[in-house]
Amino acid sequence: MEKKKKRSIIRGIILGVLACAIIYTIYNTATKDTVEVLADGDTAPDFELVDLEGNTHRLSDYRGQGVFLNFWGTWCEPCKKEMPAMERQYQQFKDQGVHILAVNIAQSNFEVENFVEQYNLTFPVVIDKTKSVMQAYNVGKLPATYLITPEGKVKRVPPGELSEEQIQSLMESIKPE
Amino acid sequence: MEKISCVCGHENPFGTKICEKCGRPLSEEAKAQKVLDMRYDGTAIRSKTYNKSIIDKIWNFFSSVKVGVSLIIITLIASALGTIFPQEFYVQVATQEEKALYYKQNYGVFGELYYNLGLSDLYSSWWYQILVGLLGISIIVASLDRGLPLYKSLKNQRVKRHESFMKRQRIVAHGPVTEGDSSKTLDLIEEKMKNLRYKVRRDGNALLAEKNRFARSGPYINHLGLIIFLLGVMLRFLPGFHVDESMWIREGEVRAIPGMDGYFLENKQFILETYDNDPTRAQIEQGVAAIAKNYQTDVKLYKQAEGAVLGDTENMELVKEYSIRVNYPLKYDGYAIYQMDYRLNELKSMTFELTHKQSGESLGSMKIDLTNPEKEYVLGENTKVQILNYYPDFSGLKDGVPQTASQYPNNPAFVFKMMTPDKPEGEVSFVSIGASPIEAGENEYKMTFKGVETRNVSGLTIRKDVTIPILIIGGVIFLLGLAIGSYWNHRRLWVQQLEDGKIMLAAHTNKNWFSMKKDLDVVTEYAHLPQYIDQLEEKDEKDKEGDGAE
Numbered sequence: 001m002e003k004k005k006k007r008s009i010i011r012g013i014i015l016g017v018l019a020c021a022i023i024y025t026i027y028n029t030a031t032k033d034t035v036e037v038l039a040d041g042d043t044a045p046d047f048e049l050v051d052l053e054g055n056t057h058r059l060s061d062y063r064g065q066g067v068f069l070n071f072w073g074t075w076c077e078p079c080k081k082e083m084p085a086m087e088r089q090y091q092q093f094k095d096q097g098v099h100i101l102a103v104n105i106a107q108s109n110f111e112v113e114n115f116v117e118q119y120n121l122t123f124p125v126v127i128d129k130t131k132s133v134m135q136a137y138n139v140g141k142l143p144a145t146y147l148i149t150p151e152g153k154v155k156r157v158p159p160g161e162l163s164e165e166q167i168q169s170l171m172e173s174i175k176p177e
Numbered sequence: 178m179e180k181i182s183c184v185c186g187h188e189n190p191f192g193t194k195i196c197e198k199c200g201r202p203l204s205e206e207a208k209a210q211k212v213l214d215m216r217y218d219g220t221a222i223r224s225k226t227y228n229k230s231i232i233d234k235i236w237n238f239f240s241s242v243k244v245g246v247s248l249i250i251i252t253l254i255a256s257a258l259g260t261i262f263p264q265e266f267y268v269q270v271a272t273q274e275e276k277a278l279y280y281k282q283n284y285g286v287f288g289e290l291y292y293n294l295g296l297s298d299l300y301s302s303w304w305y306q307i308l309v310g311l312l313g314i315s316i317i318v319a320s321l322d323r324g325l326p327l328y329k330s331l332k333n334q335r336v337k338r339h340e341s342f343m344k345r346q347r348i349v350a351h352g353p354v355t356e357g358d359s360s361k362t363l364d365l366i367e368e369k370m371k372n373l374r375y376k377v378r379r380d381g382n383a384l385l386a387e388k389n390r391f392a393r394s395g396p397y398i399n400h401l402g403l404i405i406f407l408l409g410v411m412l413r414f415l416p417g418f419h420v421d422e423s424m425w426i427r428e429g430e431v432r433a434i435p436g437m438d439g440y441f442l443e444n445k446q447f448i449l450e451t452y453d454n455d456p457t458r459a460q461i462e463q464g465v466a467a468i469a470k471n472y473q474t475d476v477k478l479y480k481q482a483e484g485a486v487l488g489d490t491e492n493m494e495l496v497k498e499y500s501i502r503v504n505y506p507l508k509y510d511g512y513a514i515y516q517m518d519y520r521l522n523e524l525k526s527m528t529f530e531l532t533h534k535q536s537g538e539s540l541g542s543m544k545i546d547l548t549n550p551e552k553e554y555v556l557g558e559n560t561k562v563q564i565l566n567y568y569p570d571f572s573g574l575k576d577g578v579p580q581t582a583s584q585y586p587n588n589p590a591f592v593f594k595m596m597t598p599d600k601p602e603g604e605v606s607f608v609s610i611g612a613s614p615i616e617a618g619e620n621e622y623k624m625t626f627k628g629v630e631t632r633n634v635s636g637l638t639i640r641k642d643v644t645i646p647i648l649i650i651g652g653v654i655f656l657l658g659l660a661i662g663s664y665w666n667h668r669r670l671w672v673q674q675l676e677d678g679k680i681m682l683a684a685h686t687n688k689n690w691f692s693m694k695k696d697l698d699v700v701t702e703y704a705h706l707p708q709y710i711d712q713l714e715e716k717d718e719k720d721k722e723g724d725g726a727e
Contacts (some may be wrong), residue, residue, distance in 0.1 A: 008230055011233065011236045012232045014318070014321075015235055015239075018310070018317065019314075021310070022306065022310030022314075024411075025306055025414055026307065026310075028414035029301050029303070029306060029414060045487055046486045046487065047486050047487035048486050048487075048488050048489050058486065073584055074581065074584070075570065075582060075584050105584070107584055108549045108550060108567075110550040110552060110564070110567060111550075111569075114566060128488060129431070130433045130488070130490055131433050132433030132441075132487050133487050135433055136487050
């Protein structure tokens with residue numbers, strides 16, 4: 001009887017391990033494309049980038065405050081449409097502890113400066129010269145927005161252009177308590 | 178489960194076909210055989226013996242050779258299906274809709290069906306992976322179930338076997354020695370068999386000569402290799418084990434390397450060299466102007482400073498300077514960066530001359546770095562040109578506003594403000610390639626295009642695969658098992674000298690009976706043994722004789 005029990009246990013363990021291996025492989029393949037994409041609740045990868053005035057902005061310096069992280073380019077139509085709405089909402093929220101950090105994808109200072117002047121943007125605009133932040137946040141199509149909670153966690157936002165109402169409610173959702 | 182007691186007193190596990198100790202056939206089936214089925218040496222295949230709990234039932238399912246073969250066939254068919262049309266992986270389009278369209282356009286109704294059935298991404302589908310996984314389980318369980326009892330049985334085998342065992346071997350002999358003193362026969366056999374590199378054991382009047390027992394382990398070694406191979410494939414899905422990324426990098430750019438966190442690459446220059454031979458006939462026939470000799474990207478690899486966060490490119494450490502060529506990747510820390518692609522002559526800078534329209538008089542020229550234009554270019558006293566706006570990839574006007582299609586300087590356009598001693602308040606002009614400038618009013622001065630500088634773009638691929646050594650080891654073990662199982666044979670010879678001096682002999686090999694018989698011929702002659710017969714061949718011969726009588 002003892003032997004029988006032992007046999008069942010050994011067989012059970014072997015089958016169990018093998019089943020786990022299969023499930024793990026399938027799970028990994030199914031999520032392969034998205035594995036690098038930041039998921040809700042992930043710790044936002046910290047970064048520091050330089051703005052047009054030469055000031056360094058580090059994401060972790062905003063800990064305790066919400067950050068509306070927007071990736072954009074001057075050639076991107078929807079980005080242009082979003083910007084004025086973002087600026088208006090920034091004026092509403094900046095004193096309530098929600099900030100906007102706009103990350104340009106590796107363009108020249110000239111183009112970014114021109115754009116900022118043209119749209120009268122007052123929130124910090126930084127340039128990701130080496131595209132390293134873009135890669136870490138797995139930014140594909142522009143514009144791409146991530147919300148960073150006061151605790152430094154990522155909150156995903158549906159890709160594509162956002163309306164002013166959406167921007168408002170999103171910024172509302174990361175207001176510090 | 179009850180044991181099977183043999184007449185000899187040995188207790189055999191349930192399901193045993195041939196007594197482990199003396200070799201008497203135990204099962205009715207074995208008793209009925211004229212020549213015993215010696216596969217697994219008659220041991221109880223474990224799964225066949227217990228079938229009680231749910232675990233046992235699952236185990237037995239996977240242990241079955243029928244199930245294993247079925248799984249192999251299903252996997253083969255599925256794998257073959259995946260090769261009918263190209264897999265999605267090789268289709269160079271971005272979105273799902275484009276992929277669907279691609280299959281429809283290129284392969285018609287079948288292509289559409291193929292895509293909709295998911296066969297276009299077969300090898301990473303869940304069901305294909307389950308199939309391979311089940312095959313893996315089948316291999317492991319079936320090997321354990323058969324390999325372990327076989328190993329035990331061969332390890333513990335006795336020298337002396339019962340007559341009923343000996344008689345039921347394929348090759349048997351029975352009779353008196355043909356010459357000389359029968360008391361020395363066993364010694365002679367031992368001597369000769371040792372000469373033939375058999376291991377000889379003796380027990381009283383019995384003798385067992387055995388050779389190449391390890392050959393029986395061939396299939397199990399082979400399976401082990403397969404399992405290691407599958408394991409290696411599985412590991413690829415673990416983060417950090419497998420990287421396959423690509424990047425475009427322009428001359429002069431510094432870029433983060435995708436998949437290689439904390440490393441940056443600077444493209445110093447891209448070189449394309451061609452042979453300067455006169456065109457050969459084949460070249461002319463195929464319309465090939467020049468033959469490429471070398472594709473090369475000179476790069477510098479940088480590492481981020483210790484403790485630096487993303488985006489921080491200060492105090493980067495130069496790790497390596499290297500010229501990446503085809504087949505000569507930049508190798509570092511398990512990563513390899515390959516030369517894969519290139520684009521030549523992307524615009525880098527444009528030179529303009531500020532000239533007076535009527536007299537053609539030049540007030541100086543300026544070079545605009547298209548990746549980093551300045552706001553203002555001072556050409557002389559009271560003479561300067563401001564760039565009011567820059568459109569790197571001008572794509573036309575929309576509501577009177579110039580648009581840019583991308584961030585790349587494919588078709589640069591500018592809004593210049595020219596300030597000259599004559600016109601200190603400045604004249605504005607919109608300048609694009611291949612079109613006359615658009616001016617606000619009638620300008621006295623214009624920007625004359627003088628020339629361009631270009632730069633090249635390198636397409637690089639970043640690869641890392643830690644699993645390759647595992648795959649190689651798995652493959653080598655697989656082949657080793659195959660070789661052991663194919664080129665070595667397990668040969669055994671049992672001899673007993675009966676009380677009247679007569680010799681009883683039986684021989685078995687798992688394959689290659691011809692060589693076994695050759696060994697037997699040698700020892701038969703040397704030790705004057707009675708002539709052996711092949712019980713299966715004898716039957717054949719009888720059949721043949723029958724045929725011949727017709």
